[in-house]
Amino acid sequence: HPSRPAPPPLERISHVTLVGQGNVSLDVARMLLTPPSVLAKYDVPKPVLEVLERSNVQHVSILGRRGPFQAAFTTKELREMMNLPGASMVPLDPAYLTAPEGSLKLTRQQSRTLQLLQKGSNNKPGTTKKTWSLDFFRSPTGLTTPNNAGDKARLSLGHTILDPSNRAVPTGETSTLETDLVITSLGHHAEPSAPWYDPSLNHLRTLSGRVVDAGGRIVRNVYASGWAATGARGVLVSTMMDAYAVADTILRDHFPEEDVHTTPISESDAGAGGGQDTPAAEAIEVLPKHVEADTFPPEVEAWLREGRVTDFEDWKAVDAEEVRCGEAMGKERERMVWEEAREFLASARPRNIDITA
């Protein structure tokens, strides 16, 4: 990670608690529970593998405020947990394994999640040293750190139930979980100091893909799509469709006389304002009015000279070097961190060249 945090002392840790039940949470659990020998042939960097090889993690608890039908993980990631070599899932309370009565029909994804949970992990409970659990209807309320090294921390948990609008509300019951490491995985926040960050959304605010500032004014010619615009929701297909929609907005803004689309609009879009829209809204300008199409902006030219910007040829050189180093170690690639890549490029692709060549 670019911020270079110190790795957690996994050799002193046997119980890990993850707060949140999205795909990122399952990714963390999967990395902690997969034998390092299995990971070694992919692209996990050597320093990370070394930490995992020292790990004494035995159990990972994955907490969620609500139940299996509200969890944010998707079937593929849940299935990978169920198929973990050398780890098994603690069986769920049977009450969680029945569809809620009376409520709306389960979606296909919810039905298949239910089937997976009913089937349980490939490795049967009690047959493996390492285990994991999905702890539904649990919300952390406090953490007490241990007085002596080697003792466990105590995570206080409030038990929850769903109200009629499917929100978690406390039941009043509480319990305590002894653990060595608590990791929160509760969604994505953009960098708060970045331009046009909206604190109520934790990301940019947009209108049909056009970025909107704190005063509600459209920032002309600045657009955003995908997770930058929507927060960490949806998978590749939804992000792709959002990209097409924003591309259509860009085309409409710049060719107002023409009926241009990237994809055909469905009937429902045409009515719902997805077609003709807005802006009589006030707009602000932040970009230069005129640009030279044939040269880079002066800042980019300077950064290219300094080696702070990598071009595609640089990327290919780093890619080839990572694969070459990986091959020598029997793995897919051995990744470089940014400083290593810059050093490598400084010698492999010196900057005393004409940028425009």
Add this chain to the structure above:
Amino acid sequence: MHRPKLVSSRAQGRGLPHNFIKVHFKDAKGNLIRTVEANEGDDLLGIAHEYDIDLEGACEGSVACSTCHVILDPESYDKVPEPEDDENDMLDMAFGLTDTSRLGCQVRLTKDLDGLTATLPAATRNMFVDGAPPQPQPPMCR
């Protein structure tokens, strides 16, 4: 004497014309986009790309997304082997899923699929309401 027409360049190295399998690509409204010919063993995503049909395949056929989702005609759907778990996991997240939906990258042509129709699903775009905050969970009451 009348000489037979030369086989088209697309047919080179692809076997004899009478082995070709016809595939009809339709848009969401049911209009024919194009009828193409392909070989046994070709997958629908590869065929679409070869003939410049707008079927996205973001993960390049690695069953890690649902962007190559197509709707087959019921007769063809029944002839194709059932999807495996990993394909079904991706279909869970496809938009406009139907009873005869498949991932294009996983449907391989066989001779008995001659005349198969693959319909591209409708793309709706109002999935994220502009500017409106997502439905957040309120903080827990103590």
